[in-house]
Amino acid sequence: MDVRLYTDNTVCHKFKDFYDEFYGGKTGLTFLDIGCGEGPFSKYIEERKNRVVAVDIINELPCTECLMSIRADIFEVDFVPNSFDCVIDNCCLQLFPLDKVVELIQKAKGWLKPGGRFYCKTAAESPYYTRVKSRLSTESNIKKMFNGFKGEYSLFTARLMTGEIASHYIVNMVKYKNGK
Numbered sequence: 001m002d003v004r005l006y007t008d009n010t011v012c013h014k015f016k017d018f019y020d021e022f023y024g025g026k027t028g029l030t031f032l033d034i035g036c037g038e039g040p041f042s043k044y045i046e047e048r049k050n051r052v053v054a055v056d057i058i059n060e061l062p063c064t065e066c067l068m069s070i071r072a073d074i075f076e077v078d079f080v081p082n083s084f085d086c087v088i089d090n091c092c093l094q095l096f097p098l099d100k101v102v103e104l105i106q107k108a109k110g111w112l113k114p115g116g117r118f119y120c121k122t123a124a125e126s127p128y129y130t131r132v133k134s135r136l137s138t139e140s141n142i143k144k145m146f147n148g149f150k151g152e153y154s155l156f157t158a159r160l161m162t163g164e165i166a167s168h169y170i171v172n173m174v175k176y177k178n179g180k
């Protein structure tokens with residue numbers, strides 16, 4: 001798989017809006033970036049003085065004071081419970097079958113602090129989504145993935161760098177305070 005087909009290596013304005021709303025002006029928080037790629041999101045977080053653990057099976061970003069880079073399969077790593085204020089996935093988990101993703105997100109729920117957030121951008125079922133051949137999500141899939149979270153998700157349709165029109169779910173969910 002050539003991952004360059006799947007990312008333009010920029011930070012989507014949807015994430016910037018999300019970040020500004022919940023983390024703007026805050027520092028010292030800890031994020032996990034699942035499938036960080038070349039790190040546009042991790043760098044965005046780090047530049048804003050929050051810490052980030054960036055995991056990718058191929059890329060290994062240079063570690064800095066605020067960025068810990070791990071080259072690993074996200075399905076093979078584990079973290080101490082309640083480690084993260086926020087977990088983000090920009091178009092990595094969409095590459096995997098639903099049951100694997102459900103399991104991973106449920107595991108990541110344990111990594112999140114109570115009240116922690118999960119931000120995800122994932123390919124949606126759409127007649128326009130012709131080029132990317134990864135698994136496509138539906139509304140019912142999103143509900144299965146985010147069992148034990150509450151929040152919102154919406155469809156976001158935009159033009160890719162290739163000129164094609166693609167539809168994604170943007171998910172912004174909070175782990176229930178009781179952690180169940």
Ligand SMILES: C[S@@+](CC[C@H](N)C(=O)[O-])C[C@H]1O[C@@H](n2cnc3c(N)ncnc32)[C@H](O)[C@@H]1O
Pocket residue numbers: 003006007008009010034035036037038039040041055056057058059072073074075089090091092095
């Ligand atoms: C579409 S790219 C997105 C990269 C980055 N999140 C971005 O938005 O620029 C998907 C990334 O997931 C990574 N990836 C694929 N399978 C993975 C796995 N099992 N564990 C960790 N990373 C994985 C790929 O190496 C790739 O960098």
